[in-house]
Amino acid sequence: xxxxxxxxxxxxxxxxxxxxxxxxxxxxxxxxxxxxxxxxxxxxxxxxxxxxxxxxxxxxxxxxxxxxxxxxxxxxxxxxxxxxxxxxxxxxxxxxxxxxxxxxxxxxxxxxxxxxxxxxxxxxxxxxxxxxxxxxxxxxxxxxxxxxxxxxxxxxxxxxxxxxxxxxxxxxxxxxxxxxxxxxxxxxxxxxxxxxxxxxxxxxxxxxxxxxxxxxxxxxxxxxxxxxxxxxxxxxxxxxxxxxxxxxxxxxxxxxxxxxxxxxxxxxxxxxxxxxxxxxxxxxxxxxxxxxxxxxxxxxxxxxxxxxxxxxxxxxxxxxxxxxxxxxxxxxxxxxxxxxxxxxxxxxxxxxxxxxxxxxxxxxxxxxxxxxxxxxxxxxxxxxxxxxxxxxxxxxxxxxxxxxxxxxxxxxxxxxxxxxxxxxxxxxxxxxxxxxxxxxxxxx
Numbered sequence: 476x477x478x479x480x481x482x483x484x485x486x487x488x489x490x491x492x493x494x495x496x497x498x499x500x501x502x503x504x505x506x507x508x509x510x511x512x513x514x515x516x517x518x519x520x521x522x523x524x525x526x527x528x529x530x531x532x533x534x535x536x537x538x539x540x541x542x543x544x545x546x547x548x549x550x551x552x553x554x555x556x557x558x559x560x561x562x563x564x565x566x567x568x569x570x571x572x573x574x575x576x577x578x579x580x581x582x583x584x585x586x587x588x589x590x591x592x593x594x595x596x597x598x599x600x601x602x603x604x605x606x607x608x609x610x611x612x613x614x615x616x617x618x619x620x621x622x623x624x625x626x627x628x629x630x631x632x633x634x635x636x637x638x639x640x641x642x643x644x645x646x647x648x649x650x651x652x653x654x655x656x657x658x659x660x661x662x663x664x665x666x667x668x669x670x671x672x673x674x675x676x677x678x679x680x681x682x683x684x685x686x687x688x689x690x691x692x693x694x695x696x697x698x699x700x701x702x703x704x705x706x707x708x709x710x711x712x713x714x715x716x717x718x719x720x721x722x723x724x725x726x727x728x729x730x731x732x733x734x735x736x737x738x739x740x741x742x743x744x745x746x747x748x749x750x751x752x753x754x755x756x757x758x759x760x761x762x763x764x765x766x767x768x769x770x771x772x773x774x775x776x777x778x779x780x781x782x783x784x785x786x787x788x789x790x791x792x793x794x795x796x797x798x799x800x801x802x803x804x805x806x807x808x809x810x811x812x813x814x815x816x817x818x819x820x821x822x823x824x825x826x827x828x829x830x831x832x833x834x835x836x837x838x839x840x841x842x843x844x845x846x847x848x849x850x851x852x853x854x855x856x857x858x859x860x861x862x863x864x865x866x867x868x869x870x871x872x873x874x875x876x877x878x879x880x881x882x883x884x885x886x887x888x889x890x891x892x893x894x895x896x897x898x899x900x901x902x903x904x905x906x907x908x909x910x911x912x913x914x915x916x917x918x919x
Contacts, residue, residue, distance in 0.1 A: 512670075512881040514872035515593050518601060522586035525605050530578045531555055537614035538622060539564050539577065545626040548618050564623070567694045576691055577617075580637055584613050584645045588847075590784035591649030592656050592861070595868050598876045600859040604850065612648060612846050616640040616839055632835040633805055633817070633828065635703065636692035638747025638797045639835055644843040646791020649782060651847040656862045658781035660869070671731050678735040682711060685742050689749040699812040703749040706757035707742065710749075713761030714741025714768075721769045733769075736789060740768035743793035748801040751819070756804040760797060768793050795836050802832035 526534065533553050540548030541563055552558050558570045565573050585605040589596065617640040619627040627639070634640075689707045693700035718737025722730050744764030745757055752760070772788035775781070782788060805820035805828060820828040851861055867875035 512873070513879055514598060514877060515590070516881075517877070518589055518596075518598065518605075519586045521602060522589070522605050523582040525602060526582040526585065526609050527578060529606055529609050530574075530581055534581055534609060534614055535574050535577065537610070538581070538617040539574075540618075541623040543618075543622070543624060545624050545629060546618070547615050548622060565694050573694070580641055580688070581609060581613055581617070584641050585609055585648075587641075587645035587786055587790055588648040588652060591653045591782045591786040593783040594872065595656060595659050595783075595863055596861055596872075597863045597867075598872070600854060600861050603859060604854065604861060607850055607854075608648065608847065611850065612644060612843055613640060616644050616842065619838070620835075627835050627838070630831055630834060631818075631828070632831045633751055633801050633820075634747040634798065634835070635750035635801075636689045636746045638743075638794045638801070639839045641794075642743045642746060642790040643794030643798065643836070643839050646787045646789070646794055647840050647843040648847040649786030650780070650791060651844045652851065652861070653780045653782045653787070655848060655851045659783070660865060674735050675731060678738055682708075682738065682742065685711075685746075689746060693750055693813060695813065697813050699750050699809075699815075702754075702809060702812055705754055706749045706752055706760075707745055709754055709757040710745035710761035710764065711738045711741040713758045714738060714744065714765035715761075717762050717765030718769050721766060736772065736785065737765045737769070740764045740789050740793045743790050744768075744797035744800070747794070747797045748804060751801060751805040751810050751817075753804075753806050753809055756806070756822070759804065760800055763800065764793050764796060767796055795840070798832050798836050799829065802829035 531554065533550070535555065535558070536550055536552035537548040540551040542551050543549040552570075552574075555571075555574065557563075558574055560569045560571070562568065563570050585608050588608070589601060589605070619625040620632070620634050620639050621628065627634075632639075685707055686704050690700040690704040693703055715734050715738035718740065719729055719734050722728070722733040741761040741764050745752075745760045748760060749757070768789050771792040772785040775785075775788060802820045804822050805817070805825075807817070807819040807823045810817045810819060818825040818828070820826075854861065863872065863875070873879060873881065
């Protein structure tokens with residue numbers, strides 16, 4: 476009777492690799508008007524809290540089970556059962572380290588989508604939406620893309636650090652939200668960022684955190700992780716400068732907001748490819764990303780939808796473009812920096828990779844848009860309306876839903892404005908009362 480062969484046990488993870496991933500996790504952890512800025516910051520950090528609980532209960536298991544079908548994970552890791560020092564999901568890391576690293580991806584994605592309807596969402600219903608959306612949209616897409624048996628992974632689609640489940644899904648979901656909730660109501664206040672210095676600071680911190688996103692996706696502190704960081708920085712730099720040049724040619728002025736938007740578009744575009752392409756190719760990602768996303772962000776005015784923070788124009792369009800370009804520029808040499816063996820893309824003599832990338836784009840976009848629209852439709856039917864009231868929108872989300880403000884002077888201004896509006900409303904009612912009484916006398 477023959478003996479059953481014992482499967483090879485992966486070597487223990489290097490201490491440096493574990494430390495690298497934990498640092499990257501920490502790194503991953505305003506463009507709104509001042510009367511809405513605090514609520515937007517709050518929903519972002521609340522997304523982390525909500526998704527962390529969801530990830531513990533079922534999210535990680537749905538996204539990274541190794542014993543399920545090709546569509547969605549099962550309960551293998553529910554409540555993080557059996558998630559510890561094992562190297563079940565990725566051979567270079569303890570399961571628990573990889574779990575917390577991936578949790579940051581899951582937490583940031585719904586917060587990105589919410590940016591499309593900033594300045595008009597109701598806070599509590601949006602919290603419910605985040606939990607439901609993560610379970611029904613993000614988790615399946617993460618499983619398709621990275622799960623051991625996910626159908627996109629098995630097909631051969633490439634996504635190094637989240638172009639599909641993070642950026643494309645949040646951008647397309649943001650479009651669905653913007654279309655369902657409608658435009659912001661007209662206002663006498665200019666719809667522009669309240670603090671460009673905050674935008675620049677936020678972009679700088681985002682760039683720093685993106686190194687954790689993309690470098691950490693190598694799963695180890697190695698040459699491929701370093702290459703991912705290099706291509707990330709090159710793409711962001713070239714995209715920022717491209718956006719700046721396009722704005723200058725069109726408007727004859729440079730824009731700090733444009734420069735920051737360009738940097739983010741380059742980061743989004745390179746994300747699915749950062750561990751697969753050469754430094755030279757990353758410049759193409761940046762230039763094309765900055766150019767295409769610049770025009771995409773302006774299309775919303777012609778197409779008639781209100782995407783407050785350009786979530787679809789940058790994350791949606793940038794994610795789609797980056798996914799397709801991965802099929803063009805993925806290079807076997809750079810893929811093999813850590814010993815990985817994949818055929819690469821068109822540049823490596825594998826044009827079919829572009830077809831696989833198109834399949835990934837079509838499936839993920841359709842799933843994200845369709846399921847997002849169904850979620851908000853059902854929520855509205857059961858009384859959980861994501862759109863804030865007209866009065867709340869006029870007074871600002873911070874005042875109406877929180878009673879707190881980003882800065883004291885904003886609170887003083889908004890409180891004075893609300894008091895004046897209420898006084899004016901009372902005066903109008905008082906002025907109308909004698910007229911109504913006299914008309915009643917005449918009728919009598």
